[in-house]
Amino acid sequence: MAIYLDHNATTPLDPRVLDAMLPWMQGAHGNPSSVHRPGREARAALDRARMQVAALVNAQPTQVIFTGGGTEADNLALKGVCGGTPRGRILVSAIEHAAVLGPAEDLTRQGWQVQRLPVDADGLLDFSGLQKMLADDVRLVSVMLANNETGVIQDVKAVCECIRRYGVLLHTDAIQAAGKLPVDFVALGADLMSLSAHKLSGPRGVGALIVDRRVDLAPQITGGGQEHGLRGGTENLAGIIGFGKAAELAHLELDRRSRHLRGLRDQLEARLKSMPGIRIFAARAERLPNTVQIGVAGFDGEMAVMELDKRGIAVSSGSACHSGSGQPSHVLLAMGMDAVQARTAVRISFGMDNSAHDVEALLAALAAVTAKRAGALALA
Amino acid sequence: MNHKVIYLDYAATTPVDPRVAEKMAGCLTCEGMFANPASAHAPGRAARGAVEQARNQVAALVGAEPGEIIFTSGATESDNLAIKGAMHFYQGKGRHLVTSRIEHKAVLDTCKQLERDGFEVTWLKPDPDGLIQPSMIEQALRPDTVLVSIMHVNNEIGTLNDIAAIGRITRERGVLFHVDAAQSAGKLPIDLKTLRVDLMSFSGHKVYGPKGIGALYVRREPRVQLDPLIHGGGHEHGLRSGTLATHQIVGMGAAFDLARQELAQEAPRLRALRERLWQALHAAIPQALLNGHPSQRVCGILNVAFPGIEGESLLFACEALAVSSGSACTSADRQPSFVLRALGRDDQLAGSSIRFSVGRFSIAAEVDTAASIVSEEYRRLLDLAPTG
Amino acid sequence: MPASATEYSATVWTHFRSPCNAGEFPAGTAGVLGGEAGARQRGRAVAFQLQVNADGRVADCRYRVYGCPATIALCSLTSEALKGRPLAAASAFSVVALAEQLGLPAAKRSAALTVEDAIRSAAGRYNSPGWLPLAAAELTHRA
Numbered sequence: 001m002a003i004y005l006d007h008n009a010t011t012p013l014d015p016r017v018l019d020a021m022l023p024w025m026q027g028a029h030g031n032p033s034s035v036h037r038p039g040r041e042a043r044a045a046l047d048r049a050r051m052q053v054a055a056l057v058n059a060q061p062t063q064v065i066f067t068g069g070g071t072e073a074d075n076l077a078l079k080g081v082c083g084g085t086p087r088g089r090i091l092v093s094a095i096e097h098a099a100v101l102g103p104a105e106d107l108t109r110q111g112w113q114v115q116r117l118p119v120d121a122d123g124l125l126d127f128s129g130l131q132k133m134l135a136d137d138v139r140l141v142s143v144m145l146a147n148n149e150t151g152v153i154q155d156v157k158a159v160c161e162c163i164r165r166y167g168v169l170l171h172t173d174a175i176q177a178a179g180k181l182p183v184d185f186v187a188l189g190a191d192l193m194s195l196s197a198h199k200l201s202g203p204r205g206v207g208a209l210i211v212d213r214r215v216d217l218a219p220q221i222t223g224g225g226q227e228h229g230l231r232g233g234t235e236n237l238a239g240i241i242g243f244g245k246a247a248e249l250a251h252l253e254l255d256r257r258s259r260h261l262r263g264l265r266d267q268l269e270a271r272l273k274s275m276p277g278i279r280i281f282a283a284r285a286e287r288l289p290n291t292v293q294i295g296v297a298g299f300d301g302e303m304a305v306m307e308l309d310k311r312g313i314a315v316s317s318g319s320a321c322h323s324g325s326g327q328p329s330h331v332l333l334a335m336g337m338d339a340v341q342a343r344t345a346v347r348i349s350f351g352m353d354n355s356a357h358d359v360e361a362l363l364a365a366l367a368a369v370t371a372k373r374a375g376a377l378a379l380a
Numbered sequence: 381m382n383h384k385v386i387y388l389d390y391a392a393t394t395p396v397d398p399r400v401a402e403k404m405a406g407c408l409t410c411e412g413m414f415a416n417p418a419s420a421h422a423p424g425r426a427a428r429g430a431v432e433q434a435r436n437q438v439a440a441l442v443g444a445e446p447g448e449i450i451f452t453s454g455a456t457e458s459d460n461l462a463i464k465g466a467m468h469f470y471q472g473k474g475r476h477l478v479t480s481r482i483e484h485k486a487v488l489d490t491c492k493q494l495e496r497d498g499f500e501v502t503w504l505k506p507d508p509d510g511l512i513q514p515s516m517i518e519q520a521l522r523p524d525t526v527l528v529s530i531m532h533v534n535n536e537i538g539t540l541n542d543i544a545a546i547g548r549i550t551r552e553r554g555v556l557f558h559v560d561a562a563q564s565a566g567k568l569p570i571d572l573k574t575l576r577v578d579l580m581s582f583s584g585h586k587v588y589g590p591k592g593i594g595a596l597y598v599r600r601e602p603r604v605q606l607d608p609l610i611h612g613g614g615h616e617h618g619l620r621s622g623t624l625a626t627h628q629i630v631g632m633g634a635a636f637d638l639a640r641q642e643l644a645q646e647a648p649r650l651r652a653l654r655e656r657l658w659q660a661l662h663a664a665i666p667q668a669l670l671n672g673h674p675s676q677r678v679c680g681i682l683n684v685a686f687p688g689i690e691g692e693s694l695l696f697a698c699e700a701l702a703v704s705s706g707s708a709c710t711s712a713d714r715q716p717s718f719v720l721r722a723l724g725r726d727d728q729l730a731g732s733s734i735r736f737s738v739g740r741f742s743i744a745a746e747v748d749t750a751a752s753i754v755s756e757e758y759r760r761l762l763d764l765a766p767t768g
Numbered sequence: 769m770p771a772s773a774t775e776y777s778a779t780v781w782t783h784f785r786s787p788c789n790a791g792e793f794p795a796g797t798a799g800v801l802g803g804e805a806g807a808r809q810r811g812r813a814v815a816f817q818l819q820v821n822a823d824g825r826v827a828d829c830r831y832r833v834y835g836c837p838a839t840i841a842l843c844s845l846t847s848e849a850l851k852g853r854p855l856a857a858a859s860a861f862s863v864v865a866l867a868e869q870l871g872l873p874a875a876k877r878s879a880a881l882t883v884e885d886a887i888r889s890a891a892g893r894y895n896s897p898g899w900l901p902l903a904a905a906e907l908t909h910r911a
Contacts, residue, residue, distance in 0.1 A: 002421065002422050002423050004410075004415070004423060006415070006416070006419055006421065006423075006424075009415070009416040009418070009419050009424075010414065010415060010416040010419075010623060011414075012408070012409050012410040012412075012414040013408035013409045013414060014409075015409055018405065018408055018409055022401075022405070025396050025401045025404060025405070025590065026395070026396060026398060026401045036385070036389065036695075036699070036701070036702040036703065036704075037385050037699065037702065038385060038387065038389075038702050039389075039392075039702070067453075068452075068453025068454070068457065068592065068622065069453070069622040069623060069625070070622070070623075071610055071612040071613065071621050071622035071623070072453065072610050072622055074612065075609075075610045075611060075612070075621075097612070098611075098612045098613045098614070098621070099611075099612035099613065099621065099622070100612075101612075102610075102611030102612040102613070102614075102621055103610075103611045103612070105611065106608075106611045196623075198623065198625075203408065203625065203627065203628075204623055204624070204625035204626065204627065204628070205453065205592050205593065205625025205627075205628045206592065206625075220460075220609065220610075221453075221456060221457050221460045221609070222456075222460060222486070222489035222490050222492075222493050223456045223459060223460065223484065223485040223486030223487065223488065223489040223490055224456060224485045224486060224489070225485070225489075232456045232460075232485070232486060232489060233453065233454045233455075233456030233457060233486070234393060234454060234456070234583075234585060234591055234592075235591065235592070236453065236454070236590070236591045236592020236593075236628075237591050237592075238396075238590060238591065238592075239590075239591070239592045239625075239628070240592075302420065305420055305421065306420070308421075309420070309421040309422055312422075313421075314415070314419070314421035314422065314423050314424070315421070316419055316420065316421070317420075319613070353410050
């Protein structure tokens with residue numbers, strides 16, 4: 001079986017989460033909107049999960065809107081805030097996930113003006129750039145807490161302080177950060193925050209938008225009045241309960257997880273530094289404890305992914321959504337890399353199921369792949 | 381979960397079939413096909429294979445091509461995507477759509493939102509049997525009509541609309557036809573090769589699959605285009621972004637596959653159970669009234685009005701049964717069902733109506749017990765009530 | 769539906785399932801005052817009967833009720849609570865306060881008011897011509 005080092009794409013489900021979900025996948029089957037006993041039991045389980053998710057990010061249970069995933073949460077945040085009139089400006093960081101850039105792009109068709117906030121060579125938000133763009137006509141700023149490709153962590157709290165006096169709302173995509181870093185909705189000062197279950201050992205197909213109740217949010221999926229009328233549709237009960245359990249475990253085990261992941265990352269980075277032609281991206285910035293993005297000089301990242309795959313190592317060149325597109329990463333381009341350099345990217349993202357042995361296996365495979373390449377070049 | 385409760389609310393949601401749950405559990409943990417189907421590596425490819433197999437299974441139940449099936453988070457999202465997506469994409473052609481007053485909330489609320497956004501909606505009233513007649517559609521069409529959205533089977537009363545006839549009209553007039561088939565898929569044969577339907581919504585959890593997964597059929601020939609609702613990574617041909625939930629999709633695929641295999645035996649069995657329940661209720665309570673057309677209906681749903689008593693009390697008195705009330709219990713002050721009101725039932729009758737829905741795990745003994753509980757409690761409450 | 773409206777307490781539940789003193793006194797029973805409130809069209813209707821002694825106390829009660837479980841349970845509990853009370857106290861009995869003690873949601877306040885109205889309507893017939901309390905009525909019969 002492959003050694004899986006692509007946890008930023010998705011994580012395997014924690015067996016304890018599966019145990020929590022199984023009763024709801026099998027026997028228990030109430031619709032939480034029904035008044036009869038199975039329905040009421042479903043409702044109680046739903047409320048418990050809401051508390052668990054809220055606790056992970058220090059939010060109130062009433063601030064949690066469950067969605068069909070992180071992408072939907074990002075869409076709801078942007079389109080839910082920026083519907084109707086008067087239209088204004090939206091500032092999004094240039095390194096946002098497609099789930100933020102996509103709806104932002106869609107809003108431009110409806111007359112909203114979207115501007116991209118620049119980042120520096122380390123992938124950190126350029127605050128002077130932000131300040132220049134701020135004015136009263138800005139409705140929303142969206143800056144992700146941690147980047148999915150490079151792992152770079154943004155100072156969202158500082159962004160918040162910077163924009164406050166303009167009365168601008170702040171959305172932060174915390175999908176990669178939650179479960180890997182302490183995330184505090186209140187302390188960050190954000191108005192909206194997106195979360196996803198499957199990035200923290202929960203199931204896919206469920207996410208949440210945390211919304212401060214002062215925010216006037218327009219629902220994007222209507223019908224049935226679930227989630228305070230902000231997201232229609234029969235609740236994905238097993239998924240939500242799995243999300244709750246995964247959030248609870250992530251909350252309890254955050255320190256242990258972060259130590260384990262950081263240990264693997266440091267082990268890998270220490271060894272990579274002695275390998276010729278390998279560069280660690282955003283090396284100076286504060287990053288997620290589990291993420292290392294590297295460039296292998298003269299080596300196409302997608303090719304490297306395929307070569308490693310043949311050797312039983314699953315990594316990615318960047319965002320899973322973009323795999324196979326052949327396009328260089330917009331994140332790396334925004335950091336000032338040229339297309340050739342950006343195409344060398346390989347992302348390694350660790351999870352709790354990885355060990356020091358996996359790091360060694362990766363290093364051996366990487367050495368073999370680069371040696372093969374060097375040999376091929378020498379022959380040519 | 382209390383096992384003494386007799387579950388007769390299969391139209392609200394169905395339990396996941398154990399055969400489906402088993403397949404789902406294999407797509408979640410380290411040992412299984414857990415990877416992101418969009419990933420290029422071997423685990424990703426394995427997950428992608430499982431997703432495509434499920435797409436084939438869903439398509440096979442309804443006579444669609446796999447490429448015409450878009451996975452969503454549920455029938456509500458499918459309805460939203462179909463209606464908002466079509467109305468926005470084809471705005472240049474017109475801004476009028478036709479639907480009925482007894483659609484599912486997912487359609488009603490979506491059309492109401494479009495109305496607020498400046499679109500025009502014609503709300504058809506059903507006939508006293510709860511049916512939307514093709515002639516009503518014909519009369520409602522206008523040159524600027526873009527879309528007709530009519531449900532296949534009504535979720536409250538189980539009546540069955542003639543979507544074949546409606547589709548012939550809409551196709552001839554160059555209007556798109558969306559059908560919410562959440563209540564009919566797996567219960568009636570559906571063949572999208574012969575039906576002139578352009579968009580059709582499906583739900584996983586009404587067919588013994590998981591909650592939180594659905595699908596939208598989007599016709600390729602002639603091609604139907606939609607504005608997406610959720611933007612991002614460009615999944616599902618760009619129509620629905622978001623990481624695919626492999627276990628959910630595999631569950632829905634397995635559920636639709638089972639439904640296809642068992643439909644021919646299961647539908648007559650459910651129809652017999654429904655008839656048995658109605659006969660028993662009607663024999664014990666001659667005043668009881670059947671809501672909706674007596675024969676043009678889906679096999680599993682029975683909706684009955686019980687005159688002379690108050691609905692919430694009847695529902696609570698029958699606590700041993702998991703059934704749905706004729707009222708939409710959205711607030712402490714109960715709103716009488718808009719479907720039953722549209723059929724011409726007064727507030728009292730609408731309020732004292734109960735929907736019974738039988739399904740795969742229902743047996744005759746449960747139906748018999750349910751009939752005797754309801755009749756006993758009905759008589760008790762009737763005795764309690766003041767005369768006149 | 770909010771759980772609060774469906775989660776009735778054990779007491780409410782018991783009195784809904786097995787209401788005490790339900791029904792009505794046989795026609796011609798002595799000392800009975802009857803009153804009605806509410807309407808079926810509005811979702812609840814209550815007909816309450818008080819049987820009053822010569823000393824002006826409630827000897828027994830009966831009622832008929834059409835309504836939600838809370839209305840039925842309130843009729844039952846109130847019918848027990850009124851026994852032995854002077855008629856004036858019965859008339860002043862706060863079903864609303866009882867409903868609050870039982871933890872019924874605020875939306876059920878109107879149920880309590882309907883029961884109160886029916887009792888007051890019954891008590892208000894105390895001075896109607898021709899009506900006699902239980903003991904006096906029995907005396908009349910004997911005479």
